[in-house]
Amino acid sequence: MINIKARNVRLLALAGAASFTCCLFTGCQSTLECGTWTFSGTPTGNSFPLTDTFTFNPANCGERCDCSQDPIIQMTWVYNEDEHMNVYASDQPQGTRSDANGWAIDQLNGWAYAYYSLQNNGTFAAAYGLPGSNGKPSTLIDAPGGWPANTFFCAVDVSVCYSSKTCQNKILGYYFWSYFLDGTDTGQKFITAPAWKDLDTEFQKAVAAWDAWAPTSGTEDDGTATLPNAVQLPPLSDL
Helix, strand or coil, X not given: CCCEECCCHHHHHHHXXXXXXXXXXXXXXXXXXXXXXXXXXXXXXCECCEEEEEEECHHHHCCCCCCCECCEEEEEEEEECCCCXXXXXXXXXXXXXXXXXXXXXXXXXXCCCCCCCECCCCCECHHHCCCCEECECEEEEECCCCCCCCEEEEEEEEEECCECCCCCCEEEEEEEEEEEECCCCCEEEEEEEECECCHHXXXXXHHHHHHHHHHHCCCEECCCCEECCCCCCCCCEEC
8 A cells, every 4th residue: 555645634624525515505516417326325334335326318418429338437535634644445556646636546456447347358347336328327336444543535436438439438427425434443424426526627637647657557467367557548528
């Protein structure tokens, strides 16, 4: 696990909560949402088992698109307040692929693709959630945990059209979820909601960090196939 310094987490957490409260009461600019998110999960002990689904409906954002696969890319920000350091959501060396604010694309060690459940052999792992399509939910299954007390975890799930003749590599929606481990190392839910502006910009920075790191990653072997290095993402943009 690689650590890097970051800004004070309490200030970031309060800023995020204040921003979310502003959205509730005064309105703020949301990110693109060409569909509907359904989030379920409850912190249990140290971990947060959850399922996040996105059902794509291009009419929700006034667009036309026939997408046959829309997996999710997840970026995460994890910070331990006692150590004043970012920590990371898997054992892959993310400190070398994080953006300047400590956000990184979340992926397991040995997995070459940035899409959350896409294995090296080109198939999707059902245990981590399968992609959907128009009207069929795309699913992400996660259970972060294992960090010490006073750790904050934030994630943004981004549904992307992976396979389409008309809108491939288009972003379809963004969702923010988070929890924190209190002083007794017990998980507490923090904010879960459709994402707001600036998080989409942060996602592009995390993608750029992944793409800069990927050619230097060395061999990636997830047990399904071995690739010479991680795979860069193509340019991604909102539908």
